[in-house]
Amino acid sequence: MCRxxxxxxxxxxxxxxxxxxxxxxxxxxxxxxxxxxxxGSHALNSNRQSRTVSxxxxxxxxxxxxxxxxxxxxxxxxxLLDAGDxxxxxxxxxxxxxxxxxxxxxxxxxxTLAKRITLGRGTPHDDREASxxxxxxxxxxxxxxxxxxxTLRRANGVIETVKxxxxxxxxxxxxxxxxxxxxVNVTALRLKKRSAASGENR
Amino acid sequence: xxxxxxxxxxYSSLRCTLIxxxxxxxxxxxxxxxxxxxxxxxxxxxxxxxxxxxxxSGDFGLASGIFKSRATVQPDSTSATELSVTxxxxxxxxxxxxxxxxxxxxxxxRLQGNMGYLESASLPGPGQSAGDxxxxxxxxxxxGARFWLSDGFSLAPTVMALYGHASGxxxxxxxxxxxxxxxxxxxxxxxxxxxxxDTWGLRPALDLQYVLTVGRDIITLxxxxxxxxxxxxxxxxxxVRINGNSGSLTNKIDIDIPLGFEFAGHELRSGGYLSRTDxxxxxxxxxxxxxxxxxxxxxxxxxxxxLWKVQWLGIGASYFWGTNIRGWSAGIDAAFRF
Numbered sequence: 001m002c003r004x005x006x007x008x009x010x011x012x013x014x015x016x017x018x019x020x021x022x023x024x025x026x027x028x029x030x031x032x033x034x035x036x037x038x039x040g041s042h043a044l045n046s047n048r049q050s051r052t053v054s055x056x057x058x059x060x061x062x063x064x065x066x067x068x069x070x071x072x073x074x075x076x077x078x079x080l081l082d083a084g085d086x087x088x089x090x091x092x093x094x095x096x097x098x099x100x101x102x103x104x105x106x107x108x109x110x111x112t113l114a115k116r117i118t119l120g121r122g123t124p125h126d127d128r129e130a131s132x133x134x135x136x137x138x139x140x141x142x143x144x145x146x147x148x149x150x151t152l153r154r155a156n157g158v159i160e161t162v163k164x165x166x167x168x169x170x171x172x173x174x175x176x177x178x179x180x181x182x183x184v185n186v187t188a189l190r191l192k193k194r195s196a197a198s199g200e201n202r
Numbered sequence: 203x204x205x206x207x208x209x210x211x212x213y214s215s216l217r218c219t220l221i222x223x224x225x226x227x228x229x230x231x232x233x234x235x236x237x238x239x240x241x242x243x244x245x246x247x248x249x250x251x252x253x254x255x256x257x258x259s260g261d262f263g264l265a266s267g268i269f270k271s272r273a274t275v276q277p278d279s280t281s282a283t284e285l286s287v288t289x290x291x292x293x294x295x296x297x298x299x300x301x302x303x304x305x306x307x308x309x310x311x312r313l314q315g316n317m318g319y320l321e322s323a324s325l326p327g328p329g330q331s332a333g334d335x336x337x338x339x340x341x342x343x344x345x346g347a348r349f350w351l352s353d354g355f356s357l358a359p360t361v362m363a364l365y366g367h368a369s370g371x372x373x374x375x376x377x378x379x380x381x382x383x384x385x386x387x388x389x390x391x392x393x394x395x396x397x398x399x400d401t402w403g404l405r406p407a408l409d410l411q412y413v414l415t416v417g418r419d420i421i422t423l424x425x426x427x428x429x430x431x432x433x434x435x436x437x438x439x440x441x442v443r444i445n446g447n448s449g450s451l452t453n454k455i456d457i458d459i460p461l462g463f464e465f466a467g468h469e470l471r472s473g474g475y476l477s478r479t480d481x482x483x484x485x486x487x488x489x490x491x492x493x494x495x496x497x498x499x500x501x502x503x504x505x506x507x508x509l510w511k512v513q514w515l516g517i518g519a520s521y522f523w524g525t526n527i528r529g530w531s532a533g534i535d536a537a538f539r540f
Contacts, residue, residue: 021451025410025425025427035306035352036299036306036307036308036350036351036352036353037306037353038299038300038301038308039298039299145415145417145418146415146418146419146420146458146460147460147504147506147507147513148469149506149507161507162507163506163507163508166462166463166464166469170418
């Protein structure tokens with residue numbers, strides 16, 4: 001059966017009005033189009049000076065699965081394997097963590113770490129001593145002020161994104177800025193898998 | 203690092219009501235006045251309607267909700283149609299923009315998909331003796347790429363394929379014309395009882411987007427010209443076929459506002475959008491709607507970087523109005539960022 005109306009429908013979709021609309025669209029594209037730049041490229045090329053005054057940027061809690069190497073109940077510290085760097089790192093444990101004595105060497109735990117970023121390289125925060133974990137120098141690559149996301153490029157080239165606290169003054173942060181990232185303490189520990197040796201000891 | 207968002211909307215058991223006064227929408231309405239020579243026209247109108255309902259149920263770009271429509275094509279005739287639509291779908295850009303060769307252009311792959319189910323029941327109006335029931339389900343999937351011409355402006359050409367299955371029944375409350383054997387059936391030669399139709403379609407589209415950040419607020423302007431090419435490939439009745447063209451143009455302004463305070467450890471965000479969708483071709487004639495406006499509001503919690511790829515999770519509601527149509531929708535408002 002012949003259906004000529006299909007052809008008419010096509011032509012109706014290509015009327016002069018549509019042509020004018022298409023022209024306006026193309027014109028809008030040309031007007032709005034500028035020059036795209038790779039996100040963070042400005043930051044990498046920046047020679048921004050470090051601050052002499054370094055406000056702390058509080059980073060919200062981060063959870064990670066780690067292996068316990070040792071626990072010092074008296075000093076309230078725990079040594080965990082850093083999943084990113086594959087290094088043993090000793091963290092101070094917050095006084096609110098009541099189950100510190102439950103963990104033994106080899107246990108797999110989910111640790112909640114309170115992290116802090118300090119703006120300005122080599123200007124440690126007053127409470128830096130509270131953390132035994134080594135600080136990581138990095139540079140601010142991107143800042144999403146709306147969602148409070150800070151993308152950092154660490155000295156070893158690793159790029160990571162962290163969410164900064166709502167209490168942080170975002171106007172203090174600019175892409176390209178040098179920062180120091182450090183763990184303040186461990187705020188929660190949860191057992192994921194008991195080590196075989198630990199089970200025998202019990 | 204914006205715009206790589208995968209939005210997902212689920213409106214469960216949304217009921218859509220269309221009260222129409224149009225023989226174009228509802229071929230069973232004016233059977234008494236229909237002359238024999240109008241059978242072909244009625245069949246075309248039925249095909250347009252099925253095509254429009256298939257697109258309406260399966261396309262992720264068209265709204266779902268509770269609608270009431272009053273067409274004015276033939277004011278002296280009334281009937282009512284109830285629609286129930288459920289849709290799950292969305293689209294998003296994957297990853298961060300990367301350089302496009304040596305050009306000062308960034309690009310991201312883009313994926314889009316949707317599943318939808320629609321129930322349509324035409325109820326006979328005063329003085330009418332016939333109605334029909336149409337079920338449509340459709341699935342749509344495709345993708346393309348988003349090209350960033352500047353830090354704020356991008357365009358995303360995409361192509362999607364759509365499969366739809368429609369089935370229906372004609373019924374009569376007139377004992378002289380039992381279901382499937384009424385005057386329309388005899389005029390059009392279509393067995394209107396227990397018919398079913400499989401349809402496929404192509405959906406090329408171009409999404410133009412401009413993102414503007416004011417303080418912490420994000421304003422997004424989008425324009426989406428879309429074309430549908432639909433064709434049936436399997437029908438219970440060889441006289442019922444779909445071979446049509448449709449189109450839509452949606453222009454939208456969206457604003458995303460962080461509220462600056464937290465609930466349960468997550469910052470609350472508000473916002474919404476205002477949009478206008480113009481329909482063309484069979485989509486316009488099949489639904490008897492020329493354009494539709496939508497205003498949407500949402501209240502969501504920011505989960506970005508806190509729970510998998512969830513950007514926000516909350517509730518949202520829309521109000522629709524336009525040519526012959528008004529309505530509302532409400533449901534879960536969620537967005538993901540990959």
